Amino acid sequence: MNPGLALIVWALGATDVAMTGWRSAAGRSSLIDKRAYYRRAMLRGLLYGHAVLVPAALLMAIAVRVQQVSELAVNRAVLHMLVIYLPYAVVMAVSTALRFVPSVDVRSLSSMLIFGPLTFVRPVVAVLGVYAAYRSLPDPILFAVALVGMAGVLSLETYLRTLPAR
Amino acid sequence: MLRGWLPTDGPEITDLIVDYDPGTLERRPVRKQAVLDRFGALGDVFAQRVVRALPEVDGVLDPGAVDRLMIRTHCEMQRISEEFDHGRRVLELLKPVLAALRAGGVPPPYRIVDIGCGTGFAVRWLAHARELPDDVELTGVDYNRALVEEARRLAAVEKLACGFEVANAFQLDRPAAVLMSTGVLHHFRDEGLAAFLNRHGAGPARAFVHFDFQPTPFAVPGAWVFHVLRMTLPIAHHDGVLSAARAHPADALLSAAASLAPRFRLGMYGRRFAGTPLPRVFHALVGLEPELVGPFESALGARASRLEWT
Numbered sequence: 001m002n003p004g005l006a007l008i009v010w011a012l013g014a015t016d017v018a019m020t021g022w023r024s025a026a027g028r029s030s031l032i033d034k035r036a037y038y039r040r041a042m043l044r045g046l047l048y049g050h051a052v053l054v055p056a057a058l059l060m061a062i063a064v065r066v067q068q069v070s071e072l073a074v075n076r077a078v079l080h081m082l083v084i085y086l087p088y089a090v091v092m093a094v095s096t097a098l099r100f101v102p103s104v105d106v107r108s109l110s111s112m113l114i115f116g117p118l119t120f121v122r123p124v125v126a127v128l129g130v131y132a133a134y135r136s137l138p139d140p141i142l143f144a145v146a147l148v149g150m151a152g153v154l155s156l157e158t159y160l161r162t163l164p165a166r
Numbered sequence: 167m168l169r170g171w172l173p174t175d176g177p178e179i180t181d182l183i184v185d186y187d188p189g190t191l192e193r194r195p196v197r198k199q200a201v202l203d204r205f206g207a208l209g210d211v212f213a214q215r216v217v218r219a220l221p222e223v224d225g226v227l228d229p230g231a232v233d234r235l236m237i238r239t240h241c242e243m244q245r246i247s248e249e250f251d252h253g254r255r256v257l258e259l260l261k262p263v264l265a266a267l268r269a270g271g272v273p274p275p276y277r278i279v280d281i282g283c284g285t286g287f288a289v290r291w292l293a294h295a296r297e298l299p300d301d302v303e304l305t306g307v308d309y310n311r312a313l314v315e316e317a318r319r320l321a322a323v324e325k326l327a328c329g330f331e332v333a334n335a336f337q338l339d340r341p342a343a344v345l346m347s348t349g350v351l352h353h354f355r356d357e358g359l360a361a362f363l364n365r366h367g368a369g370p371a372r373a374f375v376h377f378d379f380q381p382t383p384f385a386v387p388g389a390w391v392f393h394v395l396r397m398t399l400p401i402a403h404h405d406g407v408l409s410a411a412r413a414h415p416a417d418a419l420l421s422a423a424a425s426l427a428p429r430f431r432l433g434m435y436g437r438r439f440a441g442t443p444l445p446r447v448f449h450a451l452v453g454l455e456p457e458l459v460g461p462f463e464s465a466l467g468a469r470a471s472r473l474e475w476t
Binding site for chain 1: 240241242244245248249250251253254255258285287290291294316320323324326388391392394395396397398439440446447
C-alpha cells in the first residue's frame with residue numbers, strides 16, 4: 001500500500017480511537033477542569049484502540065498477500081474508503097475547532113448541529129467506508145477482515161466504558 | 167409525539183424516588199410500590215421498568231442506592247451543561263446583573279444562590295472561572311443532602327471558592343441578592359410554578375435568573391438524540407427527554423410570574439439566535455427590581471437585544 005495512504009488511514013484511525021477514549025470518559029467525572037482527565041482518556045483510547053487497529057492492519061496485510069491482490073487495487077480501494085471518511089473527518093475537525101471559538105452560541109450549535117448528529121451516524125459512515133472499498137475491490141475475504149476490524153473499532157467505546165473512570 | 171411513550175405531564179423519575187419534608191428538609195421514606203403505581207397510572211412503562219430495578223428494603227427504596235444513582239445521573243447530566251457551555255451562558259448574564267446591583271447602589275457582598283443546584287455544576291463552574299468580583303459569594307442549595315455533599319466534595323477537590331447548603335433558598339440565614347437556577351422551573355407544574363415564583367417577591371433578592379430548556383419543535387427529538395448518544399443510564403434517558411417535553415414556554419413562565427410585578431420587571435432572555443427565528447436550547451426568565459433595569463441593559467450592551475421585557 002502507498003505509504004502516504006497508509007499514513008492517512010492510520011491518522012484517521014488513531015484520531016478516531018483517541019476521540020472514542022474521550023467519549024467513553026465523558027459524563028463520568030463531575031470535576032470542572034477535566035483537561036488532565038480527558039488527556040488520560042484519549043491516551044487510553046489510543047492505547048486500547050491500537051490493540052484493535054494493529055492486529056486488524058496485520059490481518060489485512062496477510063489477507064492481501066494471501067489473496068494476491070495488487071498494490072494498485074489496494075490503493076484504489078483505500079482511496080474509495082477515504083472518499084467517505086475524509087469529508088466526515090474534515091467536518092469533525094472543523095466542528096472541534098469551533099469549540100475553541102469564545103461564543104456560547106457557536107459552541108452550542110457545534111454540539112447540537114454537528115457533533116450530535118455526526119456521532120449518531122458514525123457507525124453508518126464507518127461501514128459505508130468499508131463497503132466503498134469493497135465496491136472497488138470486491139474480495140469477500142478482505143471485506144470480512146475489514147468488517148471485523150471495524151467491528152472492533154466500533155465496540156471500543158462500549159469496552160472503554162467498562163473500565164474505571166480515572 | 168411523546169404521547170403513548172412518555173406521559174409529558176407526568177413527573178420525572180427523580181421527582182418521585184426521593185422525598186423530603188418541606189419544613190424540616192428531612193428525608194422521607196419512599197415506598198417503591200407507590201412510585202410504581204404512580205407511573206403505572208400514567209402509563210409510563212419505561213419509568214416503571216427503571217424503578218422496578220431499584221433496590222428496596224422492606225418495600226422502601228434503598229436511600230443509599232437512590233443517592234448513588236442520583237449522583238451518577240447528575241454526573242451524566244453535567245455533560246449537557248458542558249457541551250452547551252452553560253457555565254459561560256450563566257456568567258454572561260450574571261455579570262450584567264451584578265453590574266446593575268452595583269450601579270443601583272446595592273451594597274456588597276452580593277450573594278448568588280443557585281436553587282436546586284444538584285452537584286453544583288453552575289456554581290462550581292463560576293467559581294472555577296474566577297471572572298466574578300471578589301465581593302460575590304457563590305452558594306448552591308438543594309434539598310438532596312447526597313447531592314450537596316457531592317457538590318462540596320467536588321468543590322474541595324478543585325479548591326473552589328463556593329459553598330453548598332441543604333436548605334430552602336427562600337429561608338436562608340444570609341439571603342441571596344440574586345437567585346438563579348438551571349433546569350428547575352419545569353419540575354414545577356401549574357400552581358406549583360406560580361407558587362415557586364411568587365416566593366421571590368417575599369424575600370430580599372433584588373434579581374433572579376432562571377434558565378431552562380426552551381420548548382421548541384426541535385427540543386424533544388434533539389433531547390432524544392442527545393440522550394441516546396451521550397447518556398448510559400436509563401433514568402437519564404427518561405428524565406432528560408421528559409425535561410425537554412415538560413419545559414414551559416415563555417408565555418407560561420411570564421404568566422406564572424406575573425404577580426411579581428411591579429416589584430420586579432420581568433422578561434425573557436436569549437430565546438432566539440441573534441436576528442433569526444431560530445430558537446436557542448435554553449432561555450431564561452429574568453426578573454429585576456425596576457431601578458436596576460437601566461443599568462442592567464447598559465451592562466448587557468449589544469446583548470440587550472436578547473431581552474424581551476413584558
